Amino acid sequence: MTLFGLEESVILGLARSVHPAGDESAEDEAAEAAEAEPGAAAGAGPESAESAAGAGGADAAADLFARAAWTGIAEPGDGVVGLLVASLGASAALTAVLETWTPERLAATMREGGVVAEELEGELEQGLQRWRPRLSSADVIRSLQQAARVSARLLVPSDPLWPASLDDLGQHAPLALWWRGVPAAFHALPRAIALVGARAATGYGEHVAMDASAGLVDRGFAIVSGAAYGIDGMAHRAALASDGITLAFLAGGVDRHYPSGHDALISRIAEVGAVVSELPCGAAPTKWRFLQRNRLIAAAGAATVVVEAGWRSGSLNTAGHAAALGRPLGAVPGPVTSPTSAGCHRLIREFDAVCVTTAAEMDELAGEGPWALDRTLAEGAAGDDPRTSEEIRVLDALSPRSPRPVPEIARRAGMSTSAVLGALGALDLDGVVSERETGWVYASRPGSAGGSS
CATH class of the missing domain: 3.40.50.450 (Rossmann fold)
Structure with missing residues (x-):
């Protein structure tokens, strides 16, 4: 395995310096896989188990190294690189950029993975113009070494x-x-x-x-x-x-x-x-x-x-x-x-x-909104909640601050609009939700009539 022209041993060493548990986790996963398939493990012998752990460790190290590199290549909040990495993986995405893939090839590969975005080729072309000037293995190595020095x-x-x-x-x-x-x-x-x-x-x-x-x-x-x-x-x-x-x-x-x-x-x-x-x-x-x-x-x-x-x-x-x-x-x-x-x-x-x-x-x-609901569930009080499953799903799809129209709530909840309207009606009567000009939100005071204090 090579990445940025660096050998596998170098990548593994740099990854361990900033993520020391990474290889251990990979070895544990490999051991669990061997236990789950004892016949295959017995037939393959201990060398295969070690190589499986090594392969997992190498893949994990490549992902870590690539993500470390991306933090310096792309500016924070770059949504195009977010889509690219989510589609191809951090290591494969970095390799594609290093190998000077065209925007059309990148877009085609991403669409095969299920990415649906308008003007994807144009966004990728602009992204490549932003990223390629920062492709420097020396910069990545320097930042990793500095991180290790300050225990980051x-x-x-x-x-x-x-x-x-x-x-x-x-x-x-x-x-x-x-x-x-x-x-x-x-x-x-x-x-x-x-x-x-x-x-x-x-x-x-x-x-x-x-x-x-x-x-x-x-x-x-x-x-x-x-x-x-x-x-x-x-x-x-x-x-x-x-x-x-x-x-x-x-x-x-x-x-x-x-x-x-x-x-x-x-x-x-x-x-x-x-x-x-x-x-x-x-x-x-x-x-x-x-x-x-x-x-x-x-x-x-x-x-x-x-x-x-x-x-x-x-x-x-x-x-x-x-x-x-x-x-x-x-x-x-x-x-x-x-x-x-x-x-x-x-x-x-x-x-x-x-x-x-x-x-x-x-x-x-x-305490307003889904965070309060999460804490209530964690404390085991969900058994006292009289809400139906549809009402709970609608609550999960709502925001305490941003009004959402019924079609959007239905999409988030995975329900029909008629079912959403029925659940909203019941929740509105309980004062849990309130309707505004642009949609529905959590009431400002859950449990109070109409959301008023």
Whole structure:
């Protein structure tokens, strides 16, 4: 096996340096396969079992290496490479680009795999123009070696620690994540809230962020933010001071602490939480990467709260991603004379954000929608739920923030429109859902009549 002109032994060594459990997992899978087919294993002998483990380890290493390479070749959020890798696999997709496949050949292969997209050839042609100038084995090796030096690890979608919530980003989901920290941080993500806000925060905003972060930690939440000055930094510090778990998503490599004034803070987060990026070590933060980083913050948490933000604050970008994903969105009000709260007031007035002022209200916000249902089921209370299977399927297809029309709900639920209408009628009577001009959503207060408090 060769990739990027590198021999298999080199690829295996580099993969192990950032994903040491990868080969062990492959060997375990091979051993399980041998146990499942004892006759074949007996006939093949121990050498075959070893070669099977080696083949699995080589394939896993090639996938890891290719995903590591793609994090440097494609910019974050590149939906075309997301489609390509989902269709061909990371290693095969990289090989195809290296072998200078034409856009027509790539498109034909992807369509054979079931990809349906208009103007696919044109998008691939533009993508190849973006990716090919970055094809450098030296850059990939350098980033992997740097990752090993700073004890950074590579997380891929097949890993148990992979945040499943990021898959909601679809073709724009990260192909891999670089991280430093403790595994417990990823286990805490299903119950996490993103706290974001202005870099030029006021004393009022920082005070609210501190109280909110500490209060949420006391309620068992992890805190997600972006390690920036102002609200982000205060949210992280308060979580750490409360012995909570916090995760920082960076817009550059995890070895480049940005802003530099937060070097000590980011180092502390890496000791007890996690510092995460979809960019390889050595990558510099840019404006575009900050904007793309924001989608990860929004997707990672069960809810997003904007604590303080100006009219054109970058935090509104994070809020936009949260709304697009159907995540509950909250905003903290401020003085009507404060420019640094104008963005929060705008979210409440124009974008249907929920006005929240305390950690208890933020907890309630995160409790809306499918996340609350998931926790109820996990606690074994589903037996008390009188809902029919059709009502449950409709609830699963709804969003707490983005109205969805009946045909879309039917498509998501796999039901007929008449069945969906019947279920919605029953749920509406119970006050669980509400109808808006453009479709149906969860009621703002599940269980209350018509969604009103």
